[in-house]
Amino acid sequence: MRSLMLAGLRHGFASAYKTIFPGRCSACAGALKDPAPEAPRLCAGCFGSVRLTPEKHCAICQKPLEFDYEIETGQTYACGECRLNPPIYDQRRGALIYEGAVRQLIHKFKYQGASGLAHLLAMLGESKLVPWLAGYSGAVIVPVPLHRSKLLSRGYNPPYLLALRFAHSAGLEVAEGSLLRRIRNTRPQFGLKADERIKNVKGAFKVLNRSDIKGRTVIVFDDVYTTGATMDACCKAIKKAKPERILVAALCRAGVD
Numbered sequence: 347m348r349s350l351m352l353a354g355l356r357h358g359f360a361s362a363y364k365t366i367f368p369g370r371c372s373a374c375a376g377a378l379k380d381p382a383p384e385a386p387r388l389c390a391g392c393f394g395s396v397r398l399t400p401e402k403h404c405a406i407c408q409k410p411l412e413f414d415y416e417i418e419t420g421q422t423y424a425c426g427e428c429r430l431n432p433p434i435y436d437q438r439r440g441a442l443i444y445e446g447a448v449r450q451l452i453h454k455f456k457y458q459g460a461s462g463l464a465h466l467l468a469m470l471g472e473s474k475l476v477p478w479l480a481g482y483s484g485a486v487i488v489p490v491p492l493h494r495s496k497l498l499s500r501g502y503n504p505p506y507l508l509a510l511r512f513a514h515s516a517g518l519e520v521a522e523g524s525l526l527r528r529i530r531n532t533r534p535q536f537g538l539k540a541d542e543r544i545k546n547v548k549g550a551f552k553v554l555n556r557s558d559i560k561g562r563t564v565i566v567f568d569d570v571y572t573t574g575a576t577m578d579a580c581c582k583a584i585k586k587a588k589p590e591r592i593l594v595a596a597l598c599r600a601g602v603d
């Protein structure tokens with residue numbers, strides 16, 4: 347009886363504490379009086395701004411389409427761009443549109459030391475990305491690496507932290523940092539034009555253990571996909587090691603698509 351009373355008191359204190367000090371939304375930092383039930387660390391407004399990538403898309407690059415060819419005809423539809431000029435990867439997928447609260451969360455996660463946001467970000471993108479990843483059992487996930495000097499100053503690699511969570515949910519393996527290495531410290535891609543981005547990361551990556559990749563399905567993983575210059579440079583390095591196929595995954599998709 348006494349323990350029940352104590353538990354009741356503790357619960358009462360906890361809810362009173364939450365009412366007086368509601369905590370802060372992880373995205374907008376506003377008082378968390380009205381958390382979204384699906385994501386208790388986000389306010390309802392921020393959660394409402396989270397948008398998944400569209401259902402109807404090109405089977406290769408995930409570019410949105412006006413109609414769902416797969417459902418209507420039972421065939422896979424590739425967009426004109428992919429048919430005329432096939433990308434270096436076999437398939438690309440992203441989970442979230444890079445806007446609103448997602449954009450704020452990514453900024454804190456990547457540039458303000460909030461490594462703990464990996465959990466919340468992965469949770470937001472899980473429904474979209476995990477079923478696709480899980481369809482490639484035995485694949486190895488390769489996070490886009492940071493240069494050693496950047497890793498030392500930042501203390502963590504954001505794509506690696508996200509990849510760990512997605513790999514766990516999809517039952518896949520994450521490659522250790524020695525597999526794909528960034529051998530040149532490049533300028534940040536932010537603010538560069540498309541052709542400058544390609545030049546900036548050209549030859550910046552190298553596979554150190556080719557035998558770990560040969561004949562396997564490799565999934566290159568990044569936090570945000572913008573023009574794809576970084577991903578393409580990673581894929582080029584990986585292709586030299588003769589994988590069975592290369593897939594590209596990013597939590598968010600930004601840009602013109």
Ligand SMILES: [Zn+2]
Binds near residue numbers: 371374375390
């Ligand atoms: Zn908020």
Ligand SMILES: [Zn+2]
Binds near residue numbers: 429
């Ligand atoms: Zn396409």
